[in-house]
Amino acid sequence: xPQKVFAPWDDPxxxxxxQFKNVTKRFGSFTAIDNLNLDIFEREFFALLGxxxxxxxxxxxxxxxFETPTEGTIQLSGKDIGGVPPNQRAVNxxxxxxxxFPHLSVWENIAFGLKREGKDKGAIETRVSEMMxxxxxxxxxxxxxxxxxxxxxxxxALARSLAKxxxxxxxxxxxxxxxxxxxxxxxxxxxxxxxxxxxxxxIVTHDQEEAMTVASRVAVMDEGKLVQVATPDRIYEGPNxxxxxxxxGDVNIIEGRAHQTGDKVQVIWSESEPPLMATTQKNFSxxxxxxxxxxxxxxxxxxxxxxxxxALKGKILDIAYLGNISTYHVELPSGHVIKAQEANxxxxxxxxxxxxxxxxxxxxxxxxxxxxx
Amino acid sequence: xxxxxxxxxxxxxxxxxxxxxxxxxxxxxxxxxxLSIPPYTPQLDLSAGWQGxxxxxxxxxxxxxxxxxxxxxxxxxYLSSLKIAVISTFMTLLVGYPIAYGMAQAPDEWRPTLMxxxxxxxxxxxxxxxxxxxxILSNEGLLNKFLLWTGVIDQPLIILSTNTAVxxxxxYTYLPFMILPIYAALEKLDGSLLEAAEDLxxxxxxxxxxxTFPLSRSGMVAGCFxxxxxxxxxxxxxxxxxxxxxxxxxKVLWEEFFSNRDWPVASAVAVVLLxxxxxxxxxxxxxxxxxxxxxR
Amino acid sequence: MRxxxxxxxxxxxxxxxxxxxxxxxxxxxxxxxxKLVTVWAGFSTRWYGELMRNxxxxxxxLVTLKVGIVSSTLATxxxxxxxxxxxxxxxxxxxxLFSGMIYAPLVMPEVITGLSLLLLFIGIGLDRGxxxxxxxxxxxSMCYVSVVVSSRLVSFDRSLEEAALDLGAxxxxxxxxxxxxxxxxxxxxxxxxxxxxxxxxxxIASFTAGPSSTTxxxxxxxxxxxxxxxxxxxxxxxMISIVTVGVIGASLVSKRAAVKRQEEERAxxxx
Numbered sequence: 001x002p003q004k005v006f007a008p009w010d011d012p013x014x015x016x017x018x019q020f021k022n023v024t025k026r027f028g029s030f031t032a033i034d035n036l037n038l039d040i041f042e043r044e045f046f047a048l049l050g051x052x053x054x055x056x057x058x059x060x061x062x063x064x065x066f067e068t069p070t071e072g073t074i075q076l077s078g079k080d081i082g083g084v085p086p087n088q089r090a091v092n093x094x095x096x097x098x099x100x101f102p103h104l105s106v107w108e109n110i111a112f113g114l115k116r117e118g119k120d121k122g123a124i125e126t127r128v129s130e131m132m133x134x135x136x137x138x139x140x141x142x143x144x145x146x147x148x149x150x151x152x153x154x155x156x157a158l159a160r161s162l163a164k165x166x167x168x169x170x171x172x173x174x175x176x177x178x179x180x181x182x183x184x185x186x187x188x189x190x191x192x193x194x195x196x197x198x199x200x201x202x203i204v205t206h207d208q209e210e211a212m213t214v215a216s217r218v219a220v221m222d223e224g225k226l227v228q229v230a231t232p233d234r235i236y237e238g239p240n241x242x243x244x245x246x247x248x249g250d251v252n253i254i255e256g257r258a259h260q261t262g263d264k265v266q267v268i269w270s271e272s273e274p275p276l277m278a279t280t281q282k283n284f285s286x287x288x289x290x291x292x293x294x295x296x297x298x299x300x301x302x303x304x305x306x307x308x309x310x311a312l313k314g315k316i317l318d319i320a321y322l323g324n325i326s327t328y329h330v331e332l333p334s335g336h337v338i339k340a341q342e343a344n345x346x347x348x349x350x351x352x353x354x355x356x357x358x359x360x361x362x363x364x365x366x367x368x369x370x371x372x373x
Numbered sequence: 374x375x376x377x378x379x380x381x382x383x384x385x386x387x388x389x390x391x392x393x394x395x396x397x398x399x400x401x402x403x404x405x406x407x408l409s410i411p412p413y414t415p416q417l418d419l420s421a422g423w424q425g426x427x428x429x430x431x432x433x434x435x436x437x438x439x440x441x442x443x444x445x446x447x448x449x450x451y452l453s454s455l456k457i458a459v460i461s462t463f464m465t466l467l468v469g470y471p472i473a474y475g476m477a478q479a480p481d482e483w484r485p486t487l488m489x490x491x492x493x494x495x496x497x498x499x500x501x502x503x504x505x506x507x508x509i510l511s512n513e514g515l516l517n518k519f520l521l522w523t524g525v526i527d528q529p530l531i532i533l534s535t536n537t538a539v540x541x542x543x544x545y546t547y548l549p550f551m552i553l554p555i556y557a558a559l560e561k562l563d564g565s566l567l568e569a570a571e572d573l574x575x576x577x578x579x580x581x582x583x584x585t586f587p588l589s590r591s592g593m594v595a596g597c598f599x600x601x602x603x604x605x606x607x608x609x610x611x612x613x614x615x616x617x618x619x620x621x622x623x624k625v626l627w628e629e630f631f632s633n634r635d636w637p638v639a640s641a642v643a644v645v646l647l648x649x650x651x652x653x654x655x656x657x658x659x660x661x662x663x664x665x666x667x668x669r
Numbered sequence: 670m671r672x673x674x675x676x677x678x679x680x681x682x683x684x685x686x687x688x689x690x691x692x693x694x695x696x697x698x699x700x701x702x703x704k705l706v707t708v709w710a711g712f713s714t715r716w717y718g719e720l721m722r723n724x725x726x727x728x729x730x731l732v733t734l735k736v737g738i739v740s741s742t743l744a745t746x747x748x749x750x751x752x753x754x755x756x757x758x759x760x761x762x763x764x765x766l767f768s769g770m771i772y773a774p775l776v777m778p779e780v781i782t783g784l785s786l787l788l789l790f791i792g793i794g795l796d797r798g799x800x801x802x803x804x805x806x807x808x809x810s811m812c813y814v815s816v817v818v819s820s821r822l823v824s825f826d827r828s829l830e831e832a833a834l835d836l837g838a839x840x841x842x843x844x845x846x847x848x849x850x851x852x853x854x855x856x857x858x859x860x861x862x863x864x865x866x867x868x869x870x871x872x873i874a875s876f877t878a879g880p881s882s883t884t885x886x887x888x889x890x891x892x893x894x895x896x897x898x899x900x901x902x903x904x905x906x907x908m909i910s911i912v913t914v915g916v917i918g919a920s921l922v923s924k925r926a927a928v929k930r931q932e933e934e935r936a937x938x939x940x
Contacts, residue, residue, distance in 0.1 A: 066568055086571045099569035103587045112583075113573030164573065375841065380758055380767075383751040383811070387770040390808040394785035397792055472684035475677035487681065489920050494688055497912045498869050500886050500893075501905040505691035508698065508897045515694060548688065606778025608872055613893065623780045627872075630784060640788070643781045654776050 006216065007231075008041035015078065017042045017168065017200055018063070023072035025058055025224075032058040034224035035072070045194050045201045047215035049208060049247070055224040056204045060170050063202065064093045076167065087116075092166040096173040098157040100145040106132075106156050107141045113164045131159040134193060151182050158190075162197060171203040175210060187213045208248045212236070220244050241373050245293040250327075252299070252338050254292040258284035258370070265370055267292050270334045277309040277365040282372065291371040298367040299340035301328055301359050303352065308362035314338065316357045328353065330361050402437055402640035437641035446625070447642065451649065453620040457536060457611075458604040461543035465600045466593060468544055469551030473592075474585075476552070477559035491556075495549045502546050503613050510538050510614070534616030542610040547603070551596040558592025559585070591664040598657035605653075606646060622646050692909055699902035716903040726888060726904065732799060733868055733885040740806035741863035747807065748814025748863070749856055753844075755815065756822040774812040782809055783876030790877065797879035805877040806867045813866060814859035821855035 008014040016039035025033040032055045040046050048056040061067045062074060065086035073080045081089060092113070100109055110131050114124045132138050135155040145153055154174065161169055174190070175183045191214050194201050205211050211218045212232040219229040220243075228240045239245035242253055254276065256269030265284060266275040269292070276292060284290055305311060314330040317337060321344075328340045340361050353359055441447040476487045494502060509515045510533040517529040532538050562585060570580040608623035615621070622642065630639040673681075699717075703710030720726060751771055774782060786805045787797075795801060825848070833843035849856070871886040878887060885904075892901055 064568075064572060066571075086568070087574045087576060091572075093569070093572045095565045095569055097563060097565050099563065099565040101566060101569075101584060101588075103590075112570070116574030116579070160569075160573070376758060379750055380754050380761060383747050383754060383815075384763070384767055386747055386808070386811070387751075387767070390786065390789070390804060391770050391774060392766075394789040397788045398781070398785045401788060468684070468687070471676075471680035475673075475680040475684070478677045479673060479681070485920070485924070489916065490685055490688070493913065493916050494692075496865055496916055497692070497909055498886070498905070500869070500871055500889055501695070501908060502692070504889070504893050504897075504901065504905065505695040507893065508902075509691060509694065511897070545687070545691070548684075602776050603778070606780055608780055609890070613890075623778060626780045626784070630876075636788070639784060643778075643784055646778060647781060650776065650778070657776075 006043070008044070009039070009217065014041055016040060017044075017077060018202075019075040019078075020059075021073050021075070023062070023069045023074060025055075025062065025067060026070045032224055033062075033069070036224070036226060038219065038226060038229065040200065040202060042200055043198055045191065045203070045214055045216045047211035047218045048202065048204045048221060049206070049211040049218055050221035051206060051247075054221040056221050057172065059221075060093070060172060060202065060204050063168065064091055064170055065089050090167040091170065092161040092164055092168075093170040094157050094161040094172065094174050096176060098145075098153050098177075100153060100156055100160075102145050105142050105144055106137060106148070109145070109156055110137075110160045110163050112160065117164065127163055131163050134162070134196070135159040150178055151186065154178060154186065158193070162193070162199065165197075166199065168200045168202065171201060173205055174203065175207075176205075183210070184213075190214055212248070220247060238369060239293065239371070242291050242293065242371055245369070245371065250296050250339065252294045252296065254294070254336065254338075256290060256292060257287045258290040259286065260284045264365070265290070267370070270332075270336075273312065273332070273334060276368075278368045278370050279366050280370045282370065284370070284372070288372070291373075292368045293371055294363055294368040296327060296339040296341040297325075298363050299338060300362045301330070301340045301342055301353065302362070303357075303359060305360050306362040309365035310368075311360055311362040312338070313358065313360055316353055316355055316359060319353075319355065328359075330359060398640045398643055401637050402644045403435065404437075404637050437637045438645070440638060441641055441645060446620075447645075450620040450622045450625045451645070454605055454622040455649075457539060457543070457619075457621060458601050458607075461540045461547075461604055462597050462601040464540060465544045465547055465551045466597060469548055469596060470555055470589075470593070472548075473552045473555035473559055473589075476556050477562070488556075491549050491552050499546060500609060503542050503610055506538065506542055506545065506614060507533065510541070533614060534619075536615065536619055538614035539611050539619055539621075542614040543600070543604050543607065546610065547600040550599040554595040554599065555589055555592040558589040562588055591660060594660045595657070595664070598653055598660070602650060602653055602657070605650060695902055696906045696909065699899065699906040701899060701902075704899060716899040717907075720900050720903045720907075723900065725883075726885070726900075729883050729885045729888040732802075732882050736799060736802050736806060736874075736884060737864050737867040740803045740867050741810060741860050743803070743807040744811040744814050744863040745856060745860045748811040748859055749818050749852075751811060751815040752817075752819035752822055756819050771812050771815050774809045775816065777809075779870070779872035783873040786873070787876040797877060797882075799882045801877045801879070802874050802882065802884065805873050806863075806870065809873065810863035810866045813862050814856075817859040817862060818852060818855050821852045825851060 018038075018040040020036050020038040023033055023036045024031065034055075036059070048059060050056045058067060062069055065081070065084060068082055073082055075081065076089075076091070101112065104112065107128060110128045111124050114127055119127075129138075132141065135158055137152065137155055137159060140148060140152060140156075145156070148156065154177070158171075158174070171190075175186055178186060187210060190201075194214075203211070203214060212235075215232060217229060217231055218235050220227045220235065222243055228235060228244045230238075235244060235248055239248065245251045246253070254267070254269050256267035256276070259266040259268065259275070260280075260283065263279050263281065265278050265280055267278060267290060268275050278292055300306060300308065305313075312332055314332045316328055317331045318329040320327040320329075323344070325341050325343050328342070330338050330340060332338065338361055472491075476484065476491070479487055507514075511517075512529045512531060512533065514533070516532070517526075520526045521529065532541075566584050566588070567580050570584045571577070575583060606623045607621060608627055611619045611621040611624045612627070615624075623646075626639055626642045626646070629635050629642060698709075700712050700714065701709055702713035702715060751767075755768055755771065783805070786801075786808070790797060790801050790804075829847050829851070830843050833847045834840065838846060869886065870884075871890050874884045875887055875890075878884060889901055889904065892898055
């Protein structure tokens with residue numbers, strides 16, 4: 001039986017859970033969100049990614065109901081939720097600071113929202129226990145927040161926001177306060193819980209690795225606008241702009257002029273060097289300014305001239321040894337510095353290259369992406 | 374050597390002018406009344422050596438404390454002090470909380486000004502602030518004039534020289550002590566806690582009762598003790614605003630000392646007052662420690 | 670972006686009216702021409718004139734100022750030492766007793782402090798007068814200074830002192846050249862607090878003052894015991910004005926310093 005790929009955004013029949021329609025939000029003269037359209041589907045794990053001040057938090061707070069759009073509408077399951085106050089929305093939020101009530105125990109924190117609904121005691125007890133099992137908090141039932149570690153607090157915050165079984169869960173930098181190792185573990189835990197509960201998650205983060213790991217789709221934001229919305233691999237392999245390419249992962253950008261024939265493009269980038277070759281689906285006019293984006297791991301490094309479509313000679317300027325991989329900074333005669341990555345399959349003592357070595361760097365004509373802006 | 378001097382100077386000063394005087398009070402409280410000056414016996418005669426100390430010790434007794442329990446006046450004064458301090462502390466809390474809350478909710482650029490407005494009365498003379506109410510509360514005072522003019526009453530209210538005036542005086546003069554710790558607690562409150570409560574289904578009002586109010590409790594407790602402790606031993610307010618029927622222990626002590634010149638009884642009154650104060654002071658200390666711990 | 674809600678605005682307005690109206694009335698009535706303090710009979714500065722001619726008040730004011738300046742200076746020195754001992758001296762015999770003696774006077778009813786000091790002065794045969802008031806005021810206000818200074822010392826970065834020692838300063842030099850300049854604002858506010866407490870004190874001064882050395886609060890108290898007097902209104906107005914000008918002036922100065930500092934920091938980031 002073939003596994004059906006989860007991709008509701010490609011299915012025109014699918015009704016989105018959330019729809020932003022021409023939403024603009026201004027604070028005084030400052031425009032935080034600028035005429036934004038976005039669909040988020042049920043069961044999605046949707047990541048809003050961008051630098052601080054790009055409007056991602058404002059977008060999330062509008063979903064939670066703490067801000068109302070200046071213009072446009074936000075729909076949840078087809079209904080406009082513009083005027084619904086936060087305490088009446090089927091949307092819950094996990095706060096960046098966790099916002100755990102310091103005077104209440106773990107149990108009371110998780111039960112807080114359920115008690116507001118006026119559920120009977122038995123139902124609350126069942127649901128809270130279920131949540132504590134899900135987040136592995138059974139042992140900490142009677143502890144107060146200050147008696148918990150960072151990771152445990154994070155789990156209480158998650159359990160509390162999930163307890164009311166919201167249609168949509170908002171997570172504001174949920175892992176920002178955790179150290180690296182714990183963060184990585186927790187990312188998988190989050191994905192696991194999202195899958196188990198089937199809740200739609202919208203996560204705000206400035207950490208691109210986190211967004212790539214957890215999300216089904218990533219939206220890259222800049223200055224109140226969505227720059228690109230796509231699955232993690234599409235964002236990485238096919239960025240639509242230098243901004244996205246640069247924001248997600250490491251990249252070499254070479255600026256030049258395009259000479260297109262069919263799907264092949266020659267990029268004139270230097271007076272003294274031969275043009276670089278790339279393939280593209282886009283159409284560039286003659287001598288149009290273009291940017292060639294090439295990921296360091298797709299750039300090979302060798303002592304002899306290789307046969308690849310693009311090969312350039314240079315000198316090693318710097319080596320960043322990261323254990324599993326090394327990044328070589330190679331300076332070309334034109335002054336450009338290109339980063340090339342090699343996996344360290346051998347022990348360090350037997351490394352090929354060292355500083356000041358003359359080397360060749362190379363990549364195929366399909367490895368690079370040509371961008372217009 | 375320098376360290377020794379550094380410790381010794383303030384240490385000896387406090388020993389000489391705080392601890393020793395206090396021990397003297399304790400000793401006199403256990404001595405007998407004598408009309409000679411100083412009007413108490415026994416006198417410690419160190420020149421008589423060991424025998425002197427023994428004589429001195431033998432002559433001490435609890436007679437003055439027995440006297441305190443036998444005379445209605447004293448325990449009534451303690452009880453009435455307690456009652457006045459408790460009621461006025463509660464009233465100060467009722468008046469102070471909304472002000473502290475308003476300050477904590479005020480726009481950021483307003484807060485330093487509001488803070489200054491609360492602290493300013495603290496720097497002005499206590500005596501003058503109490504005095505300022507005398508002209509307002511007296512029978513032909515401004516409050517009565519105003520009420521008569523509006524027609525709310527047709528007979529002037531007798532407020533000055535009653536316990537009501539004492540309550541007003543305590544609330545008025547100690548209000549900053551109540552506002553400041555509550556404001557400090559409310560200001561520290563993380564705004565995202567209230568958003569979280571709303572997100573989980575609370576209305577504004579229930580978010581206040583379930584989150585803001587319990588989290589400002591330590592501030593309220595601190596404020597209450599800061600008002601209660603000095604109010605219990607208060608002298609100026611009952612003697613200016615209270616009447617002859619207003620019994621407060623600070624006033625009794627003053628009169629025992631200056632009018633009756635009965636030093637041993639005055640000292641015994643002081644010792645008992647201190648014993649009563651130990652309980653709230655210890656509770657206050659514990660509240661502060663717990664608060665510091667919670668902040669860590 | 671926050672605004673006053675109607676509830677907060679009402680609470681603050683009523684609260685501050687309650688706090689300030691009595692004093693405003695006092696000030697207004699100090700300019701009343703009538704001897705009857707509750708009847709308005711037109712504007713006059715008559716009571717200020719009478720006050721200036723009242724030798725007894727002027728003498729008392731002089732005594733109060735002398736006591737205030739001397740006792741608050743002594744209290745600042747002793748209190749700063751006390752704070753330093755509590756925060757920095759580490760463990761020594763009797764440390765608990767010491768910190769107990771620092772904090773106890775803060776909660777001690779004034780009547781008890783006054784009574785106990787008086788009994789001491791009589792016991793050692795010291796004549797009551799300006800000296801005894803100074804000793805008494807120094808004792809209780811040094812504890813307030815200690816609390817103010819030690820709260821600053823707690824947050825003080827100890828490595829600054831260690832850096833000074835490392836660079837060759839003696840412990841005393843390290844204190845004088847590094848610690849003192851940094852904690853100076855706390856020491857100054859400690860002095861101001863001690864001075865205010867001394868000017869304000871009635872009860873302790875009443876116990877420890879002799880017949881020849883009456884302070885202003887004692888004078889005011891014995892005058893107002895008999896009822897409201899226009900001369901006292903005038904005196905109060907003068908005292909309130911001095912404090913108001915002082916507090917507002919101090920807050921403006923500190924606000925300007927903060928603004929200047931912010932600007933300098935911003936300028937430093939830019940270059």
